[in-house]
Amino acid sequence: MERRRGAELEGVLLDAAWDELMESGYARLTMEAVAARAHTGKQVLYRRWRNRAELVIAAMRHRTGSIVENVPDTGSLRDDVLGVLRLMAERFATLGPDVVHGLLAEAPDLDPEIYTRMTSVMATIVKRAAERGEIPTDDLPDRVLTAPTNLLRHEMLFARDPLPASALTSLVDDVFLPLVSGRPGRSG
Numbered sequence: 001m002e003r004r005r006g007a008e009l010e011g012v013l014l015d016a017a018w019d020e021l022m023e024s025g026y027a028r029l030t031m032e033a034v035a036a037r038a039h040t041g042k043q044v045l046y047r048r049w050r051n052r053a054e055l056v057i058a059a060m061r062h063r064t065g066s067i068v069e070n071v072p073d074t075g076s077l078r079d080d081v082l083g084v085l086r087l088m089a090e091r092f093a094t095l096g097p098d099v100v101h102g103l104l105a106e107a108p109d110l111d112p113e114i115y116t117r118m119t120s121v122m123a124t125i126v127k128r129a130a131e132r133g134e135i136p137t138d139d140l141p142d143r144v145l146t147a148p149t150n151l152l153r154h155e156m157l158f159a160r161d162p163l164p165a166s167a168l169t170s171l172v173d174d175v176f177l178p179l180v181s182g183r184p185g186r187s188g
Contacts, residue, residue, distance in 0.1 A: 009040075009044070010048065011062070012038050012040075013034070013038050013040070013044070013045060013048070013055075014058055014059045014062035014063070015038075015059075015062070016034050016035075016037040016038035017029075017034045017055050017056065017058070017059035018059040018060075018062070018063045019037060020033050020034050020037050021056060021059065021099065025098055025099070025102075026056065026098055026099040026101075026102030026103070027098070027102060029052055029056070030052070031045050031046065031052055031055070034055065050109070050111075051106065051109050052106070053102075053103050053106040053107075053109055053110050054109075054110060054111065056099070056103060057103070057110070057114065060091065060094075060095065063094075064087075064090070064091055064094065067084060067087050067088070067117075067118075067121055068117050068120060068121055071084075071121050071124045071125060072084060072087075072125070073128065075132070076134070077125065077126070077128075077129035077132075077134045077135065077177070077180070078172055078173070078177060080125045080128070080129070081122075081125060081148055081172050081176055082168060082169065082172050084118075084121060084122070084125070084148075084149065085148060085149070085152050085168040085171060085172065086168060088149065088152055088153075088156075089152065089156070089162065089163055089168060092156045092159075092162070092163075093162040097156075097159065097160055100156065100157070101157075104157070118146050118149040118150075119142050119145055119146055121149075122145040122146055122148075122149065123138070123145055126138045126140060126145060126180065129180075134181075135180045135181050136181075136182065140179075140180060144179050144180065147175060147176055147179060148171045148172060148175065148176040151171050151175065152168070152171060155167060155171075
């Protein structure tokens with residue numbers, strides 16, 4: 001059997017992690033089981049990911065794509081932000097609340113970078129909107145930039161079912177757009 005290396009090996013490992021996660025669930029997922037599924041040793045996993053939470057996040061990005069690398073660009077601030085929120089909600093629906101809650105339980109073990117990724121996504125969207133003249137400035141505090149994504153995360157934490165599209169629309173129309181445009185939302 002030929003030895004796998006680089007991107008090929010990483011793809012096999014991430015596919016094995018995803019399959020094991022979907023079959024066993026987060027609580028029963030072990031590095032040993034993923035390694036066995038990938039026909040390798042667990043040390044191969046630990047060289048790439050410090051723990052199962054980092055492995056699961058990498059497998060999720062491998063399977064569903066990276067929002068950071070595929071920032072929506074529809075030509076509309078509203079549609080771009082809704083696009084990000086839809087991608088996040090789709091991930092939640094795919095993973096399910098048990099995986100999300102399991103990851104949260106291990107949040108202190110994660111690289112802090114994971115918590116700042118959406119800031120760059122939202123900054124890109126807002127910069128484009130300001131360049132198009134949709135909003136007066138792209139110079140916004142990080143808390144404003146990430147308000148819709150953080151509020152969506154909060155909603156998903158307490159949901160057992162997928163969020164309705166109306167919840168995403170409300171986060172954009174009633175919270176985010178009024179914050180960045182200085183105009184009241186639909187209910188304002």
